[in-house]
Amino acid sequence: MIEKSDILLDSCIINHLLSKDKKLSKQAAELIEALAKNHNRLSISQFTLYEIFRGQNDSQRKKAEKELENFIVIDHTQLRQQRATALFSAYKKVRDIKQRMDSISDCDIFIGSLIFTERKPLLLTCDFHDFPRPFFREVDITKIENKSGKKEICYFFQADLETFLEG
Amino acid sequence: MSKKEKKELLKDEWPSYPHGEKKFIESVKKAAKLGLFEVDHLNLSTTHS
Numbered sequence: 001m002i003e004k005s006d007i008l009l010d011s012c013i014i015n016h017l018l019s020k021d022k023k024l025s026k027q028a029a030e031l032i033e034a035l036a037k038n039h040n041r042l043s044i045s046q047f048t049l050y051e052i053f054r055g056q057n058d059s060q061r062k063k064a065e066k067e068l069e070n071f072i073v074i075d076h077t078q079l080r081q082q083r084a085t086a087l088f089s090a091y092k093k094v095r096d097i098k099q100r101m102d103s104i105s106d107c108d109i110f111i112g113s114l115i116f117t118e119r120k121p122l123l124l125t126c127d128f129h130d131f132p133r134p135f136f137r138e139v140d141i142t143k144i145e146n147k148s149g150k151k152e153i154c155y156f157f158q159a160d161l162e163t164f165l166e167g
Numbered sequence: 168m169s170k171k172e173k174k175e176l177l178k179d180e181w182p183s184y185p186h187g188e189k190k191f192i193e194s195v196k197k198a199a200k201l202g203l204f205e206v207d208h209l210n211l212s213t214t215h216s
Binding site: 006015017018019020022025026028029032033036037041042043052056060063064067068069070071072074079080082083086089116117118119121161164165166 | 168170173174176177178179180181182183184185186188190191192193194195196197198199200201202203204205
């Protein structure tokens with residue numbers, strides 16, 4: 001199990017945590033709690049709040065906001081915007097990624113760019129294809145299960161800083 | 168953008184828990200009981216089919 005790392009929780013993980021599927025939400029909570037107790041520091045992006053809250057009614061939004069107040073939220077600064085822009089440009093130089101850029105949202109690019117820092121934080125996500133190789137390297141996986149028994153793989157990704165710097 | 172300029176972009180510190188780790192874990196447990204969203208609220212399967 002990963003320990004003593006900064007870990008950014010992707011929007012899909014928060015979606016599972018807030019899911020109507022009780023088994024899925026419980027398993028997501030247990031995973032997050034286990035990571036926190038293993039001395040990892042867990043964060044979410046401001047863009048995850050946007051993805052989670054859009055389309056929700058006021059009642060749902062307020063309930064979720066109340067609990068998410070205790071989460072670390074990585075906000076949108078000029079430095080982070082510049083890094084996301086640089087990552088977008090680097091993606092476009094890789095043919096395989098450029099060909100499928102329409103399937104990678106701006107939120108995915110921004111969230112992914114957050115882990116390109118000197119401290120080498122990790123990203124926990126269920127969405128393998130949103131964070132393309134060679135910019136992201138898988139360092140570990142775990143699985144969570146929904147009420148139908150379907151297992152979903154959760155990936156721990158680390159940014160490849162050299163690929164970013166050379167791109 | 169030069170490699171040197173990109174290196175400057177990597178100098179980024181993240182904040183700490185706003186109300187401490189204990190409150191964070193409590194909120195995670197409470198959030199899991201809210202049951203707010205359909206499984207595919209983010210519409211992931213259609214975005215990335």
